Amino acid sequence: MTDTLAAITTRLRARDSLDYGLFWGLIALGVVGDIMIYSATRQALVNAGFSGHYYLERQGVFVVMGIAAMWIISRVDYRRLEIAATPLYVLSLFALAGVFVVGQSALGAQRWYSLGSSIQVQPSEFTVLCLILAVATFCARRSEGLRMKDVMRLLLMAAVPLVLIVKQPDLGTAVIIVLTVSAMMVVAGVPPRFMSLLAVAGSLGLASALYLDLLKRYQVDRFISFLNQNSTNPNLAALIYEVNNAKSAIGSGGLHGAGLFHGLQTVLGYVPEQRTDFIFTAIGEQLGFFGSVLIIALLGFVAFRMFMVGRNAKDPMGRLLCIGVFIFFAFSCFENIGMTMGVMPVTGIPLPLLSYGGSSVMVFFVAGGMVLSVSRRAGN
Numbered sequence: 001m002t003d004t005l006a007a008i009t010t011r012l013r014a015r016d017s018l019d020y021g022l023f024w025g026l027i028a029l030g031v032v033g034d035i036m037i038y039s040a041t042r043q044a045l046v047n048a049g050f051s052g053h054y055y056l057e058r059q060g061v062f063v064v065m066g067i068a069a070m071w072i073i074s075r076v077d078y079r080r081l082e083i084a085a086t087p088l089y090v091l092s093l094f095a096l097a098g099v100f101v102v103g104q105s106a107l108g109a110q111r112w113y114s115l116g117s118s119i120q121v122q123p124s125e126f127t128v129l130c131l132i133l134a135v136a137t138f139c140a141r142r143s144e145g146l147r148m149k150d151v152m153r154l155l156l157m158a159a160v161p162l163v164l165i166v167k168q169p170d171l172g173t174a175v176i177i178v179l180t181v182s183a184m185m186v187v188a189g190v191p192p193r194f195m196s197l198l199a200v201a202g203s204l205g206l207a208s209a210l211y212l213d214l215l216k217r218y219q220v221d222r223f224i225s226f227l228n229q230n231s232t233n234p235n236l237a238a239l240i241y242e243v244n245n246a247k248s249a250i251g252s253g254g255l256h257g258a259g260l261f262h263g264l265q266t267v268l269g270y271v272p273e274q275r276t277d278f279i280f281t282a283i284g285e286q287l288g289f290f291g292s293v294l295i296i297a298l299l300g301f302v303a304f305r306m307f308m309v310g311r312n313a314k315d316p317m318g319r320l321l322c323i324g325v326f327i328f329f330a331f332s333c334f335e336n337i338g339m340t341m342g343v344m345p346v347t348g349i350p351l352p353l354l355s356y357g358g359s360s361v362m363v364f365f366v367a368g369g370m371v372l373s374v375s376r377r378a379g380n
Contacts, residue, residue, distance in 0.1 A: 018074065019375035022305035026070065026353065026368040028298060030063040030361065033279070033354035039260045040274050040282035043267050055275060055356060062358040066365030073369030074376060078321060081370070085130075085137035089157075092130040095123035096164040122359045124165050124173045128180065129363055131161060132324035133370075135181060139188040140317035151190055154181070155198075172335065172347030178202065180327045187323050188316070226345040239346065245270045246340045250284030250292070257288030275356040277348060280340045296337070299352070303330045306368075309375045318374040325367045 038056035046052045099113065112120040134157060142150055158181040165174050186195060222239060229240060249265035252258070263285035265271055271281045284292050303326060310322025329352055336351040338344030350360045 017376055017378055018372060019305055019309055022302060022309065022368065022375065023070075023074075023372060025298060025302040025305065026365065027067055029302065029353035030066060030365070032295065032298070033351075033356075033361075034059045034063055035260070036279060036282055036286075036354060037275050037356045039286055040266055040279065042261060044269050058358070059356055059361070062361040063353075063365075066361045069362065070365040070369035070372065073366060074372035076373060077377060078318060078370060078373040079315075079377075081133060082137045082140070082317070085134045088130045089134040092123065092127040093161060093164070096127060096161055096168075099123060099168065119358070122357075124161075124168065124170050125359050125363045127161050127165070128173065128176055128328055129325075129367055129370075131158065131177060132180060132184070132321065132328065132367075135184050136317050136320035136324060139184070139320055140315065143316075145189055146185075151185070151194065154185060170348065172349040175335075175347075176328060176331055176349070179331055180324050183327045184320050184324050187320055222346050226342075229342055242272055243339070243342050243346065245272075246278055246281045247342055249281040250341060253285040253288040253292070255289045257284075257286050257291055260286055262286060276350060277336070277346075277355065278340055279351055279355045280337050283354075284340075295354070296333075299333045302368075303333065306330075306371050309371050309378070312378045313374050314378055318377070322371050322374055325371050328367065329364065 034056060037059050038053070041055045042052035045054055095113075102113070112122050114120055135154060138150075138154065138157065139146065146154070158177060162174055162177050165177065182195065182198070186192070229243065231240065245265065249263070249271050252263065252265060257263075263282070266274065266282050266285055271278050274282055280292075280295075283295055287295070306322055306326040306329060310319050310326060313319040313322060332349050332352050335344050335347060335349045336355070339346045339349075350357055352364045353361060
């Protein structure tokens with residue numbers, strides 16, 4: 001009888017160890033994101049003769065699906081995911097290669113699969129998550145530490161999807177992969193001197209790509225326009241105009257904002273891609289400085305909880321999963337918000353759970369579920 005009660009108590013304690021702050025924080029971001037997407041798009045849709053609820057309903061479906069997926073994954077012992085790591089990694093490579101054959105091309109990039117007339121799936125976003133799981137599994141299996149040949153295999157493991165993603169091209173996701181894998185390697189015990197050498201090699205590779213014109217013209221222009229935001233070069237005018245309108249929208253919100261469904265820049269559609277890459281401009285204009293600070297604080301709280309779960313993880317795989325998801329989430333927030341304010345180059349990185357997009361929403365909720373799974377078992 002005593003043993004039975006002890007077993008029940010242990011199970012309840014494990015169940016109660018779920019990080020509810022992280023759980024509800026992720027849900028809050030999904031709900032707020034859906035509201036802001038609705039607020040940013042309703043008027044334009046109505047003016048075009050469509051239902052103002054179109055994006056609200058579509059994003060809402062993905063948020064509900066994402067929350068369900070997050071809860072299910074949080075119930076699964078993350079150590080069991082080790083079995084799926086290699087198949088998922090291989091599947092992600094096939095998915096990346098497949099976009100060059102049957103994928104959809106848009107704005108000079110070939111990154112998506114089109115499912116029907118209105119659903120697009122971007123495999124590169126799922127690849128980041130599959131790579132995090134594969135690297136965590138690989139390192140966790142080497143309890144004696146990583147030898148040089150193990151580090152080489154890790155680099156190759158990251159290089160294959162990286163090349164395919166750069167080829168699409170999707171430099172934003174490529175940067176996320178580099179930063180995420182680098183952080184995981186440091187946590188796994190790769191010597192700092194070796195990481196410094198990799199950083200130098202990466203910098204030389206980027207300089208060589210620029211010198212040899214291996215990057216697309218618009219990618220180079222984005223970087224140049226970021227460094228010369230007051231340039232009068234007509235080739236950079238569109239990019240500078242885009243960022244200037246984004247900064248103007250955020251600044252026009254003042255302290256308290258124009259209110260939901262209001263704001264000149266948003267209503268008149270001056271900011272391109274406002275429901276996706278530039279959703280933070282709608283937040284800034286409609287919710288103002290105070291509202292923007294609250295949203296950033298919520299994002300920061302979620303990132304902090306991810307970091308703390310990783311810090312308290314009981315084994316290397318749990319720590320590596322959490323640090324990978326933490327870097328993925330935190331840098332996406334920093335880059336997206338930074339580019340709307342002109343302090344980072346413009347990329348296609350979405351604002352986690354706030355930008356419109358089913359693929360992105362599902363990826364970040366699934367990533368959150370993996371971290372929650374680690375939190376559930378921190379005491380076991």
